[in-house]
Amino acid sequence: MNPIRVLCLIAAAVPLLYSAPKIVGGPFAVNVTSRGATVMWIVETEELSVRPVGEAAKISPSLHAEKTDLANLQPNTRYEYEVAGLKGSFKTAPNGAEPFTFIAYGDVRTRHDVHRRVIAKILETGVPDLILQSGDLVENGHDSSQWPTFFDIERELLRQTAFFPSLGNHERASKDFYEFFQNETGFYSFNWGNAHFAVINSDINSISTSKSLRDEFWERQKRWLEDDLAGAQKADYRFVMAHHPPYTAVERRQGDNPHVTALVPMFEKYKVTAGIFGHDHNYQHYLKNGVHYIVTGGGGAPLYDVNKPDPAITQKVVSIENFVTVSVNGKVAKVKAISIDGKILDEFEFQSPVK
Known part of the structure; x- marks a missing residue:
């Protein structure tokens, strides 16, 4: 049985937008190989639009992908990760x-x-x-x-x-x-x-x-x-x-x-x-x-x-x-x-x- 490797916690990045982002997708792992992976999570933010002076501000939801690239992993090993309290795992390729x-x-x-x-x-x-x-x-x-x-x-x-x-x-x-x-x-x-x-x-x-x-x-x-x-x-x-x-x-x-x-x-x-x-x-x-x-x-x-x-x-x-x-x-x-x-x-x- 392969060991579970616990990765460090991944902090969800907060871009300079109208309000704090909400995670609406993930986290999940893509581009997984025997030695690396990318952990993705999708955030929904409210962006303040640019508008002419005097007009009401328009706030619209927008989706953005956040990620962390992981390297130097071991083959055929299950890794755990955590993003803003949301846990996940993946297994590297043998x-x-x-x-x-x-x-x-x-x-x-x-x-x-x-x-x-x-x-x-x-x-x-x-x-x-x-x-x-x-x-x-x-x-x-x-x-x-x-x-x-x-x-x-x-x-x-x-x-x-x-x-x-x-x-x-x-x-x-x-x-x-x-x-x-x-x-x-x-x-x-x-x-x-x-x-x-x-x-x-x-x-x-x-x-x-x-x-x-x-x-x-x-x-x-x-x-x-x-x-x-x-x-x-x-x-x-x-x-x-x-x-x-x-x-x-x-x-x-x-x-x-x-x-x-x-x-x-x-x-x-x-x-x-x-x-x-x-x-x-x-x-x-x-x-x-x-x-x-x-x-x-x-x-x-x-x-x-x-x-x-x-x-x-x-x-x-x-x-x-x-x-x-x-x-x-x-x-x-x-x-x-x-x-x-x-x-x-x-x-x-x-x-x-x-x-």
Whole structure:
């Protein structure tokens, strides 16, 4: 059993604003590695606006991210922290092939009662070492009033694990997303034990109104992804996460994001173990040329019918709220898709190397 390391208390910074800040999100850990992490917390403040002389002062709420970067940590060790009386913990990534568990889910933007039930069921299964969230955390990422609801529902889960999200189309490339989760582009990668994870930004329509700028962004990201996967060939597992899936059984959404579909040959070339996606509000599992494609978009948003699966690659499709657990142990990883009522929807294994 690894020891719990207690970090020093983190004082919530108080910026020079109209009133003292209120913590409405977190604390939670992002960018967790074997040697470091960033603890985030989101504060709501009232900012006094600049106005012409003689007009009434306008006070409006605003969200800001506060953070503390942690370094020189020990691998595979649980650390505790405290921010303004709010306690949390996370476990650093292992360097070797120690067992670990992660959970994937997404599309929690609406039906908050359902979202709460999904999180409660996740907690019942046991706290994972890390979370992959496939996007659409809120209905409109530019509406600051929606973020506190997300953080309230996810509070007990986020305070116990490491959080790795991808950008969904409903985040709309908002500055809040990039600030809250400490990522400038929406694409990034990390290692966890014997697994490599690459997260890509598939919501290019929100990047710019200029087609040339969108194309330039996608080409830059695609070059980065190829270099990243090429450099991860020693990992036992390679996972890719994006919001938009390359395959779907939702007929009206087929062909929704040709950019991601065009990445399939790259996934096959570099022997990606599995792609994890959201966007479609259901559970779908495909297997093509050794690569698994998992859609787990059943976190709370209204469900979509699965009415046109491709029989050549379909393993399982079902329209129900869900999440996916992956337990990695050496060369075998056991996967379960679990419904909101705790039923196992799908169960299979990843094996290394990819066959």
